[in-house]
Structure formats: C-alpha cells, structure tokens
Amino acid sequence: MTQFLALIGRVFLAFLRHTGRLVTFSAVALYNMVLPPYYGRTLSRQMIEIGYYSLPVVGLTAIFSGMVLALQSHTGFARFSAEGAVATVVVISLTRELGPVLAGLMVAGRVGAAMAAEIGTMRVTEQIDALVTLSTNPFKYLIAPRLLAAVLMLPALVLVADIVGVFGGYLVGVYKLGFNPANYIQRTWEYLQPLDVISGLVKAGVFGFIIALMGCYNGYHSKGGAQGVGSATRNAVVSASILILTFNYLITELFFAQ
Amino acid sequence: MTSPQPKIRIDNVHKAFGKKKVLDGVSLTVSKGESLVIIGGSGTGKSVLLKCILGLMQPDRGAIQVDGEELTTLSTRERERVMHKFGMLFQGAALFDSLPVWQNVAFGLLQLGRMSRAQAKELAVEKLRSVGLKADVADLFPSELSGGMQKRVGLARAIAEKPEIIFFDEPTTGLDPIMADVINELIIDCAKDLGATTLSITHDMASARKIADRVAMLWEGRIIWEGPAADVFNSGNPYVDQFVHGRAHGPITDNAGR
Numbered sequence: 001m002t003q004f005l006a007l008i009g010r011v012f013l014a015f016l017r018h019t020g021r022l023v024t025f026s027a028v029a030l031y032n033m034v035l036p037p038y039y040g041r042t043l044s045r046q047m048i049e050i051g052y053y054s055l056p057v058v059g060l061t062a063i064f065s066g067m068v069l070a071l072q073s074h075t076g077f078a079r080f081s082a083e084g085a086v087a088t089v090v091v092i093s094l095t096r097e098l099g100p101v102l103a104g105l106m107v108a109g110r111v112g113a114a115m116a117a118e119i120g121t122m123r124v125t126e127q128i129d130a131l132v133t134l135s136t137n138p139f140k141y142l143i144a145p146r147l148l149a150a151v152l153m154l155p156a157l158v159l160v161a162d163i164v165g166v167f168g169g170y171l172v173g174v175y176k177l178g179f180n181p182a183n184y185i186q187r188t189w190e191y192l193q194p195l196d197v198i199s200g201l202v203k204a205g206v207f208g209f210i211i212a213l214m215g216c217y218n219g220y221h222s223k224g225g226a227q228g229v230g231s232a233t234r235n236a237v238v239s240a241s242i243l244i245l246t247f248n249y250l251i252t253e254l255f256f257a258q
Numbered sequence: 259m260t261s262p263q264p265k266i267r268i269d270n271v272h273k274a275f276g277k278k279k280v281l282d283g284v285s286l287t288v289s290k291g292e293s294l295v296i297i298g299g300s301g302t303g304k305s306v307l308l309k310c311i312l313g314l315m316q317p318d319r320g321a322i323q324v325d326g327e328e329l330t331t332l333s334t335r336e337r338e339r340v341m342h343k344f345g346m347l348f349q350g351a352a353l354f355d356s357l358p359v360w361q362n363v364a365f366g367l368l369q370l371g372r373m374s375r376a377q378a379k380e381l382a383v384e385k386l387r388s389v390g391l392k393a394d395v396a397d398l399f400p401s402e403l404s405g406g407m408q409k410r411v412g413l414a415r416a417i418a419e420k421p422e423i424i425f426f427d428e429p430t431t432g433l434d435p436i437m438a439d440v441i442n443e444l445i446i447d448c449a450k451d452l453g454a455t456t457l458s459i460t461h462d463m464a465s466a467r468k469i470a471d472r473v474a475m476l477w478e479g480r481i482i483w484e485g486p487a488a489d490v491f492n493s494g495n496p497y498v499d500q501f502v503h504g505r506a507h508g509p510i511t512d513n514a515g516r
C-alpha cells in the first residue's frame with residue numbers, strides 16, 4: 001500500500017518536473033523568437049519544409065474529408081428531408097473543425113516527428129553542444145525558426161485545406177448527388193460567417209506552435225543514442241496529437257460557447 | 259608580479275548525476291601555452307569535466323576560471339563572449355550534417371556576420387588545407403567523409419576562429435594508428451601556430467605521450483596524479499602505472515568490485 005502511494009507520488013512529481021521543464025522551455029523559446037538575432041535562412045527553409053512540402057498530404061486529407069462529409073451528411077440528412085443543408089454542413093465543419101484538426105494531426109506526424117528526430121540526433125551526436133561552443137544559441141538557431149515557421153505556415157495550410165475540402169464536397173455534391181453547381185456554391189457561401197474561418201485559422205496557429213514545441217522539446221531533451229531519438233520522435237507525435245485535440249476543444253469553447 | 263595567472267583554473271569541481279558522483283573534487287590548473295592531457299578510463303568523467311569547463315553542463319559545486327574570470331556564474335550572453343576564446347574538437351567530430359563541409363568550418367565566422375559568404379568559404383578552404391584536406395572536400399557533406407577526414411574537418415572548425423584555448427575530447431579514438439598519429443601531429447602544429455593552450459582527454463597513451471607537456475590522471479572523480487609528460491611511465495603511482503601499461507590486474511581493477 002505504501003509502495004503504491006509512493007509510486008503515485010513519484011509519478012506526480014515526475015509530471016510536475018516535466019511540466020515545469022516544458023514551461024521553462026517554451027518561455028525561453030518564445031523569448032528567443034522575439035529578440036534578435038534572427039536566422040532568416042533557417043526560417044525560410046523551415047517554412048518551405050512545413051508549408052510547401054506538407055501540401056500534398058494536407059490536400060489529400062482535406063479533399064477526401066470534404067467528399068465523405070458531403071456523402072455522409074446527404075445520406076444522414078435525407079432521413080429528415082434536409083439534404084439542402086449539405087453544402088453548409090460541409091463548409092462549416094471544414095473551416096471550424098476538420099480543416100485545422102486534420103491538418104494539425106497530419107503535420108504533427110510529418111513535421112513534428114522530423115523535428116524531434118533531427119534535433120534529437122543533433123543532441124546525441126553532440127551537434128547541439130558544438131553549436132554552443134561556436135557561440136551560437138541553439139534556441140535561436142534551431143528552435144525559434146521552427147516555432148515561427150510552424151505558427152506562420154499552419155494557418156496557410158489550413159486555408160488551403162478549407163478550399164480543397166469544400167471543393168471535394170462540391171465534386172461529390174454535384175457529380176454524385178446531383179446538386180445544381182451554382183446552387184451548391186451559393187449554399188456554401190450563404191451561411192458561412194467570417195468567425196467560422198477565423199476561429200479555424202487561430203486554431204491552426206496554436207496547433208502549429210504545439211507541433212513545433214513538442215518536436216523541439218522532445219528532440220532537445222532526448223538522450224541515449226538511437227533509442228532515445230526514437231522515443232523522442234514518438235513522444236513528440238503522441239503529445240502533439242493529444243494537445244491538439246485538447247486545445248481544439250478549449251479554443252472552440254472560447255469562440256463559440258455562450 | 260608574482261607567478262603568472264594560470265590560463266585555466268579548476269578548483270574543487272563536483273558533479274553528480276542523481277546518486278552517481280562523477281566528479282568528486284577535481285582541481286587543476288593549466289598555464290598559458292601549455293598542453294595538458296587528462297588520462298583516465300572510459301566512463302571516469304573526462305568528457306563531463308570538459309563539458310563543465312565549456313559550460314555545457316553546470317557543475318554542482320566548485321570554481322572554474324579562465325584568465326581569472328569565473329565562468330560558472332556567467333549569464334548566457336556573457337558566456338557567448340567567453341566562448342570565442344574556446345575551440346573544441348568533439349569525440350565524434352559533431353559536424354553539422356545538414357551543412358556542407360565548408361559551412362561547418364566557417365560556421366563561427368558566418369555567425370559573426372563580419373564577412374561575406376564568399377570570403378568565409380575562401381577562409382574555410384584555407385583552414386581545410388592547413389589540416390591536410392583538399393579544396394574539393396569543401397562542398398561535400400559530413401556523411402560523405404571517412405572518420406579521419408571528419409576529425410580533420412572538426413579540427414579545422416575548432417581552430418577557424420583562432421581560439422586561445424582548444425579542447426580535444428579523445429581526438430584519436432576510433433582511428434587507425436597511422437591516422438591517429440597524423441591527427442596528433444596536426445594538433446601539435448595547430449596549437450603551436452596559434453600559440454594556444456590545449457586541454458586534451460584521452461585513454462590513448464601513444465597520443466598522450468606525443469601531445470602532452472603535462473599529464474594528469476582522473477580516477478574516481480579526482481585527479482590522483484599529475485606531472486610532466488616525461489614522468490608518466492615511471493610515476494611511482496600504482497594506479498597510473500597500471501593504466502599507462504594497460505595491465506588487466508592492479509589497484510584500479512582490484513577495487514572495481516563495486
């Protein structure tokens with residue numbers, strides 16, 4: 001029994017220690033993101049890596065989500081003769097929820113994992129130590145550009161996902177469900193409000209921060225060779241995914257709960 | 259003036275990881291222009307000692323001074339300034355694998371932003387030549403080089419900013435005997451050219467004998483012997499004797515039933 005309590009205590013203490021370390025890490029990272037010097041070269045490379053090279057995966061996710069949304073809502077709403085709402089449902093679900101969440105999760109798998117693996121390898125091969133001995137702050141050189149790039153690029157990706165997703169819904173709506181094209185587009189715009197899109201983009205920015213933070217944090221603190229880098233990568237993806245879903249709820253509540 | 263100020267002074271440095279004491283009161287001084295080699299078995303804390311001096315790890319207790327300036331209490335920014343005095347060759351070379359060789363060598367110079375990229379590249383090629391590498395290596399990536407070449411590039415990077423103090427972490431480990439000797443000679447030449455003070459750690463006695471003016475032996479977290487390099491093979495200290503002659507039996511292994 002005491003053993004069990006001791007275990008709970010240990011787990012709790014470890015949790016506090018990790019939380020404290022993460023908060024410190026974020027604060028130092030943010031501080032270094034704002035103050036010069038800036039590493040433009042790393043920033044632009046990361047922006048291309050995160051924004052441009054994630055386009056295929058995010059685009060494919062979005063188009064199929066839009067398509068399946070149209071199909072599902074059509075068959076579902078047919079039960080109470082509300083098929084007309086398909087276009088509206090597609091666009092609102094995409095902009096508010098599915099765009100940011102799916103893009104966030106896909107980018108967490110793609111980019112967060114890569115950041116953790118790259119920075120983790122740099123840690124265990126002493127490349128981060130080497131940076132310090134060359135009078136370069138690793139937070140500025142490695143972490144700040146990644147955070148900034150993710151915060152900037154995720155909203156852009158989500159905007160693309162919104163458009164591609166709506167287009168997917170349109171394809172199914174028009175070519176499979178027989179909607180009139182002009183009518184479908186009009187229905188898409190009719191009930192859409194700026195806040196639907198804006199809330200999605202705000203979510204995207206937050207998710208971008210979470211993804212880069214988890215990737216960098218886990219990589220930076222990885223230890224013990226290849227195995228350490230492996231678990232850093234896994235932790236980065238898992239923790240980013242869970243945090244994305246958590247913050248998705250919190251931000252939704254912030255925007256839409258009366 | 260009394261006796262000249264030592265270049266590096268380490269006083270009663272302690273470092274533990276959890277319950278494991280690695281450094282248990284290390285004291286050492288290195289005079290200007292001297293080459294001190296610290297010998298000791300694997301896992302005795304040689305790298306930890308170097309990292310404490312470089313500020314990559316914070317010692318639990320003790321003082322570390324360079325040119326009379328205390329390092330353990332410096333802020334991150336002040337430390338960056340002091341870092342310009344240091345060059346470090348890491349055990350695994352720790353080259354940045356995302357950058358071509360010349361950008362590795364010129365990394366510190368490029369960060370300072372005082373020269374154009376073309377100038378920096380020219381300088382990098384010159385440094386590469388001084389460690390016996392041809393100009394065409396400059397555009398390769400570190401992963402395309404052999405271990406010996408990586409060490410040479412690491413050395414070129416360490417000396418590129420003309421440091422006053424150079425640290426070598428097991429410079430010859432993992433190299434064949436001939437390449438090891440080549441690296442030894444490069445170390446001696448580079449240090450002489452720069453008039454630098456060097457602190458090396460190794461368990462390769464051939465290397466220690468070649469590059470050392472003075473030798474110190476680290477065992478169980480303390481310096482148990484130090485003296486001129488010429489005395490190391492007849493030190494009269496049974497621990498040193500066992501180590502330098504590489505005997506399986508002796509006081510080091512007899513007490514190792516821990």
Ligand SMILES: Nc1ncnc2c1ncn2[C@@H]1O[C@H](COP(=O)(O)OP(=O)(O)O)[C@@H](O)[C@H]1O
Nearest residue numbers: 223275280298299300301302303304305306307
């Ligand atoms: N970051 C660290 N965390 C925990 N233990 C460490 C760390 N770095 C080194 N150690 C431990 O300190 C001891 C000395 O390591 P090190 O200085 O690398 O030995 P060596 O003399 O071979 O260079 C080892 O037992 C190692 O496990």
Ligand SMILES: [Mg+2]
Nearest residue numbers: 304305349428
């Ligand atoms: Mg070592």
